[in-house]
Amino acid sequence: xxxxxxxxxxxxxxxPAAAVTLEMNGAFTQGGIIMGRTDPGTELTLxxxxxxxxxxxxxxxxxxxxxxxxxxxxxxxxxxxxxRRTLDVAKRDYKIQRIDGLPQKYVAPPADVLxxxxxxxxxxxxxxxxxxxxxxxxxxxIWPAKGRISGVYxxxxxLNGEPKRPHYGVDVAAPAGTPVVAPAGGIVRLAERxxxxxxxxxxxxxxxxxxxxxxxxxxxxxxxxxxxxRGDPMGTIGSTGRSTGAxxxxxxxxxxxxxxxxxxxxxxxx
Ligand SMILES: [Zn+2]
Numbered sequence: 001x002x003x004x005x006x007x008x009x010x011x012x013x014x015x016p017a018a019a020v021t022l023e024m025n026g027a028f029t030q031g032g033i034i035m036g037r038t039d040p041g042t043e044l045t046l047x048x049x050x051x052x053x054x055x056x057x058x059x060x061x062x063x064x065x066x067x068x069x070x071x072x073x074x075x076x077x078x079x080x081x082x083x084r085r086t087l088d089v090a091k092r093d094y095k096i097q098r099i100d101g102l103p104q105k106y107v108a109p110p111a112d113v114l115x116x117x118x119x120x121x122x123x124x125x126x127x128x129x130x131x132x133x134x135x136x137x138x139x140x141x142i143w144p145a146k147g148r149i150s151g152v153y154x155x156x157x158x159l160n161g162e163p164k165r166p167h168y169g170v171d172v173a174a175p176a177g178t179p180v181v182a183p184a185g186g187i188v189r190l191a192e193r194x195x196x197x198x199x200x201x202x203x204x205x206x207x208x209x210x211x212x213x214x215x216x217x218x219x220x221x222x223x224x225x226x227x228x229x230r231g232d233p234m235g236t237i238g239s240t241g242r243s244t245g246a247x248x249x250x251x252x253x254x255x256x257x258x259x260x261x262x263x264x265x266x267x268x269x270x
Contacts, residue, residue, distance in 0.1 A: 019081070019083055020039055020075045020076075020077040020082075021037065021038050021039045021042075021057070022036065022038050022073070022083060023037045024087075028063075028089055028090060029063065029089060029090040029091075029092055029263075030063055030066065030092045030154070031063060031064070031065055031067075031092060031153050031258075031259050031260035031263065032062065032089070032259065032263055033063075033210075033252065033254065034060065034061050034062070035059070035060050036060075036061075037057050037058055037059075038057045038075055039057055039077055039078070040053075040056055040057045040078075041053075041077070041078035042057065042075050042076065042078065043075070044074070044075050045073070045074045046061050046071055046072070046073050047071055047072055052131060052133070052208045052209070054135045054208070055133075058135045058138050059208065060135070060137050060138075060207075060208050060209075060210050061073075062210075062252075062253075062254030062257045062259035063089050063257070063259065064257045064258060064259070065092075065153075065154050065166060065168070069089055069090075070086055070088060070089065071086070071087045071089055072085075072086055072087075073086075073087055092154060094154040094155055094156060095152065095154075095155040096155065096156045096158065097156065097157055098158045098161075099157065099158070099160075100159075100160055100161070101160070101244060102159055102160050102242065106159075106197065106242035107159045107164075108162075109196070116196055117196050117197070120195045120196060120197075124190065127189040127190050127203050128253045129209075129255060130189060130205055130209070130211075132187065132205050132207045132208065133208075134207045135207045136184055136186045136206045136207045137184055137186075137206040137208065139184060139230060140184065140230075140264075141184045141261075141264040141265050142181075142183050143183065143265050143268060144172075144182065144212075144214060144234075144250055145172050145180045145237055145248045146178075146269075147172040147173050147178065147237075147247070147268075149170065149171065149268055150173040150245075150247055151167055151171030151249070152167075152171075152262065153170060153251075153259075153260035153262060154260070168251045168258040168260075169249035169250055169251035169261065170249075170250050170260070170261050171247045171248070171249050172247060172248045172250065172268075173245065173246065174237050174247070174248070175237070175246055176237055176238050176239060176246040177219075177237065177238075178236060178237040178246075179236055180217060180233070180234050180236060180237060180248055181231050181232060181234060182204060182228040182229065182231060182232045182234055183212060183230065183261075183264070183265070184212075184230050185206070185227070185229050186204040186205050186206040186211075186228055187225065187226070188202060188203070188204055188222045188223060188224055188225060188227075188228065189203045189204070189205045189211065190203035191220050191222050191223055191224050192220070193220055193240075194240065196241065196242075197241050197242045198213075198215035198240075198241045198242070199215065199240020199242075199243065200215075200216065200217030200218060200220045200235065200238055200240045200241075201214065201215055201217065201220075201241075202214045202217065202234055209253075209254055209255040210252065210253070210254050211252065212250060212251070212252050212261065213250070213251045213252075213253070214234065214235075214248060214249070214250055215243075215250075215251070216238055216239055216241050216243040216249055217234075217235045217236060217237065217240065217248070218235070218237060218238025218239070218240065218246075219235040219238070220235045221234060221235045252264070
C-alpha cells in the first residue's frame with residue numbers, strides 16, 4: 001500500500017461519525033409547511049409517522065390547524081445513526097368569519113344529495129392519499145391567481161348563523177374568468193366541473209403527499225394524469241358550488257393534514 005493511500009485511510013477511520021444532515025425551512029406554526037433536506041437514504045419519522053425522503057434527500061411535512069406545540073422528528077441515517085429534533089410549533093389565533101345569504105341547500109344539504117356528497121368526498125380523500133415520489137414542491141410556489149384576499153386559513157365559519165367546519169383555504173377574489181395557473185409543478189389527480197360543494201375543482205399532486213386543491217372554478221382546462229409545470233394555465237376563477245362570489249379557494253393538504261397554502265408564497269402584491 002502506498003504511504004499516501006495509507007494516510008488517507010487513517011484519516012477516514014479517525015474521523016468522528018458526522019451527525020445526520022437535517023436542514024429545514026418553512027413555517028413552524030400550526031398550518032405550517034416545512035421543506036427540508038437530509039442525507040440520501042435517511043429514514044425520517046414525524047411523531048412516529050414515516051416521512052418520505054426523495055433519492056436526493058428532500059422531504060416535506062406539515063402541521064395541522066390544531067397541531068400540538070411540539071413535534072418529534074427522528075432521522076435514522078443509512079448507517080443506523082439516529083438524530084432526534086424537537087420542533088416547536090407556534091400556536092395561531094383564528095378569525096371568526098360569518099357568511100350569510102348562502103342558499104340553504106348548501107348549509108343543510110337535502111337528503112337526496114347526501115349520497116353524491118359522500119361519493120365526491122371519498123374521491124377527494126382517495127386522491128389526497130397518493131404518495132408520488134417526485135418532489136415537485138421543492139422548486140417553490142407562486143400564487144395561482146392574483147386578487148384580493150377574501151378568506152384565510154383556519155377561520156371558524158358561521159354560515160347563515162350556523163357554526164360549521166373551519167375554512168382551510170386562502171380565498172383570492174377576482175373577476176370570473178381570471179386565469180388560474182399551477183402554483184408549482186405536479187400531476188393533475190382530479191379535474192371536475194361540478195362537485196356539489198366546490199363546483200369546478202382541480203387537485204394537483206406536488207409529490208410526497210402534498211396536494212393543492214382549487215375550488216369554485218368556472219373553467220377547468222386540464223385533465224387527470226396531465227403533468228403541469230409551475231405557471232401552466234389550469235382554467236379560470238368562478239363562483240361554482242357553495243360560493244357567494246367569484247373567487248379562487250386554494251388549499252393544500254399533506255395527506256389528510258390540512259395546511260395553509262399562504263405560508264408558501266410571498267404576501268400578495270398589488
Ligand atoms: Zn374559501
